[in-house]
Amino acid sequence: MNAFDPQDADAERASDSAFPAAAAARPTPPVPQKRDLIAGLEKGLSVIAAFDQDRPRLTMSEVAALCGLTRAAARRYLITLEHLGFVTSDRKMYALTPKVLRLGQSYMHSARLPRIVQPELHKLAYALKEASSAGVLDGADVICIAATSAGRVVSSTLQPGTRVPAYCTANGRVLLSALPQGEVDAWIAGQNLAPLTPNTITHGERLRIEIARARAQGYAAVDQELELGLRTISVPLKSYRGEVLAAMNISVHAARVSMDQLVNDCLPALLQAQASLRTVL
Template sequence: MAARRSPATTAAASSAPDETVEPQGAPVRQRDLVAGLDKGLQVIEAFDQERPRLTISEVAARTGLTRAAARRYLLTLCHLGFASQDRKLFALTAKVLRLSQSYMHSARLPRIVQPELMKLSRELKEASSAGVLDGSDVLCVAATSAGRAISSTLQPGTRVPAWCTANGRVLLAAWPQEAVQEWIAQQALQPRTPQTLTDPQRLAAEIEQVRERGHAAVDQEFEPGLRTVSVPLLNFRGETVAALNVSVHASRMEMDELQEAALPPLRQAQAHLRQIL
């Protein structure tokens, strides 16, 4: 008859090495990382709105891979249905949307924020969106247009530069000012419109003011005709986890009118979401 194992022995046996979870915030060991997955995702990220079709050499240049490695990853993506090939050019297929759908259907943030966006849209009859910081960009995770065609960037999955957008400045304002200045120094501050603020010192000062007043207001700096007001979304610990905005077309509303109309409901949404984030 086999000897019975004690509860302690059973627990120890069930804690297999591959099931060990590192404490939150602990550095990840290199041996625990899958380099192939990392590089494959880099290849997918190499494609964007400006470069929807790329050659093997262009993918290699944008990812830092060798040409041979880039070729293998692209052929693998084609085999799996995530990319297509037309002679020397490669492009992503609609199957890549499965990756974003997995996030949108499972992540807590978009599901919690979307109802608040709908309330703002019904009250103000203007577009509203929420975004998170991703490198140098703001990634839109939820949005509603209120039936108005304002900007193609106001939809989930789109990316916009953080430094010249209201959501971006709100998210950057959550950092210490020294970190903000270091981040600005790494950006290519090319003007998007005649109103775009491109001076690094003035931009840093503007983000500092955003931190002090608790909201950002951007008047046609990112896109002509687009005016936006944004506030940070805080969790119950007071940490900034996202940004929430209201956007209008300049022909319909002046900047001071937008702030007067949009800030009170934005503050209400901010307070409500802080209780559940």
């Protein structure tokens, strides 16, 4: 699956003119003046973001190195965050507290997108008896903003707030396919395409073709590239103006559902949900 087939380039060339007009023409946010930015807030948030699943506990020196801070500055940020209740310390090791969840809850409770998408995911998942989720692109990753399992637990990544690499997931490829080709090329060039499973596409040109394929056909299907046993199919969620806001998928276990079954049985329902959501997004 990782081998690069030059014939697949036909799919890429055929889709070069198929960029969504709204995505290509989407307004670019104005670049703020440096004097308008609060450097302390930016650095404080970077300290929080330094903690993750692989680094749940950090020393002051590690925080300084990860965030590009002096040790003295890292100390002040950690002391402040601890005073506010977002960080706890024990024997020179620091960790986040559950209070950090309030930051994510503020988004989940106030943002319109998850509240609109969640009911449709429930309908979709229970109709198909398979897990469903929606996500948005954030740098190299896709962040899950809504999900439901419908009683099928196929992956621990299918829950709100989790992050997965965009290059080897169906939601990721759908979201990348909405970008202009120049942005896609730059994005691929900046990625470490690690082989998470024997099926993971790690060849940059092959990935570029798969993203072009998703753009041309309007969906992406991924076979056990993120996790062995996990197959996923995804479609973009568009606003009424045609702008891609998120991606929505169905995830199944490979032992139960073949790739052909995944496309034939799940894609029509996904497209129906996509059309329903487009009227309200």
